[in-house]
Amino acid sequence: MANMVTDPAIEQAIETAALKSDRFRLEREADWVRLEDIVTKMEKGKARRLSDEDVLALPTLYRTLLSSLSIARESSLDAGLIDYLEGLALRSYFMVYGTQTSFGRWLKGFFGGGWSQSIREIKLDIWIALFVMIAGTLIGYVLVAGDSDWFYALVPGNFADTRVPGASEAALRETLFSTKEHDGLGIFAAYLFSNNTQVAILAFALGFAFAVPSILLLIHNMALLGAMVWVFAQRGLTVEFLGWLSIHGTTELFAILLAGAAGIHVGRSIAFPGAKSHLKAASDAGKRAALVMAGVVIMLICAGLLEGFARQLINDTGLRYLVGGVMLTFWLVYFFVFGRNRAEGNS
Secondary structure, three states, X not given: OHHHHHHHHHHHHHHHHHXXXXXXXXXXXXXXXXXXHHHHHHHOOOHHHOOHHHHHHHHHHHHHHHHHHHHHHHOOOOHHHHHHHHHHHHHHHHHHHOOOOOHHHHHHHHHHHHHHHHHHOOHHHHHHHHHHHHHHHHHHHHHHHHOOHHHHHHOOHHHOOOOOOOOOHHHHHHHHHOOOXXXXXXXXXXXXXHHHHHHHHHHHHHHHOOOHHHHHHHHHHHHHHHHHHHHHHOOOOHHHHHHHHHHHHHHHHHHHHHHHHHHHHHXXXXXXXXXXXXXXXXXXXXXXXXXXXXXXXHHHHHHHHHHHHHHHHOXXXXXXXXXXXXXXXXXXXXXXXXXXXXXXXXO
């Protein structure tokens, strides 16, 4: 009996709520439909098809939608309607406040000056990394020169065959100018490339620890190279060895330099944030360093191609220096000259 008495009241309440929801929808639905149409076109990459009126109306329609959503929640209107408004509000938010750019446009900006600008912004850290790398090379050279046993501590044992302290000039020269498909020094070059790639990633990733691990990695990696330089220098083959290395080394070592600088930049920004908070300083430094590292990956790919092809095909020391010099000049001009005026204009 109680249920029969209350049924008409419940039905009346339901009808009133439905009528209220329908009236609410009818009064505002035209704006929602228009906003959804604009957002859908933008999501599909058809923003150019929008009229000037639609583009100018987007922020107003978005604010109106938020107002409608707030009223719908407070009035406990239809749950389906609230879900629809919430979904449309989320989609609209990214269109109004999100960065609207295509991958092609980003790529054009990256190679058109964005990458080089990010590198110029960490110039101090590049100088620090360069000093550390030179110091690491000298440390490796001096240690092995003072005690040849250091060579075996610095260079992996599986590469200590003919390229060891005391090796003859003929044996060392053969590794530099061998025409064999899988010569010993070629295997060492492949190892060096793989090792340097890992060092580049770690030098950047560990930069947050106040840059100390990044610096230590650079020193250790370059000490290995210094040890190898000493081995060839003892037989008067320094010029030939550096020529062999320059083909891919000017690109590969430059990539290591930038990766190390990116890690140092992050660590230095955290340690010395200046007027910024530590979180803000780390965030800003991380954005610049991430852009640098995106380019480092490209450089390492280029170095791999040079190591895999040019080094195999060119056996003349002069031509090796020419290739290495051209690549080094290209990177220097691209990073420190190209896009400078454009970047300053944007600033």
